Amino acid sequence: MTKVLSTYLPEVAVQPVFELIKVNNVHLKIVNERVTRHGDYRRMPNGHHQITVNANLNRYRFLITLIHEIAHLVAFQKYGRTIKPHGKEWKFTFQQLMLPFLRPEIFPPQLLPLLALHFKNPKATSDTDATLALALKQYDPANDKNYIFEIPPNGLFRLHNGKVFKRGNKRVKRYECLEVATGRIYLFNPNAEVEFIH
Known part of the structure; x- marks a missing residue:
């Protein structure tokens, strides 16, 4: 062990x-x-x-x-x-x-x-x-992911499940993000790891 x-x-x-x-x-x-x-x-x-x-x-x-x-x-x-x-x-x-x-x-x-x-x-x-x-x-192996707070306002990003979101404004601690396909708003932790599209 x-x-x-x-x-x-x-x-x-x-x-x-x-x-x-x-x-x-x-x-x-x-x-x-x-x-x-x-x-x-x-x-x-x-x-x-x-x-x-x-x-x-x-x-x-x-x-x-x-x-x-x-x-x-x-x-x-x-x-x-x-x-x-x-x-x-x-x-x-x-x-x-x-x-x-x-x-x-x-x-x-x-x-x-x-x-x-x-x-x-x-x-x-x-x-x-x-x-x-x-x-x-810093101690993780390098990957191609970004944190939510690194995504520019209105920037698009993809989750592990393929869903695409547009980053909105920060509320108290989390970011409002719009799911592009459904128009629904979700809240994300600033340091959720996502794939930046553009």
Whole structure:
């Protein structure tokens, strides 16, 4: 298992993550990319805990995602299944589990202040923290995608499912975008990755 983990995690994080997996009886599945999520936690009918994490994540995002999902498991076991999935109990658990990993031996120095800020009040996904998401993207393999905020106003872009949108104005945090085929308005996170057409 540690051999597999060392493919996906920063080297210094492998052993402590392996311990967390063992202690919490996690069945870890590393899966092909899912566009809608980086990871997932499920309690199986047989009582086992299954966590899936996308194989295409860079080492740092993989670590954050895996700890995020383990925090769900630990919070449910400690506080009961009636807590909100990303409520205060989960946030506290995520902070506690993540703290030992926020070290320069694990994360690059330029990421540490952003992570420290993010973990003061962690969000349901690190993607909603635009500054952190952008910083983490630097460690992804190069791709031809753009973030929504990089698309010019009225610029056209395509989603993974082939739908084409025109970028509109920014509301408080998200962008209004018009689906060209239907005329319907959708809201997009600034750092959703899309394919810029023109």
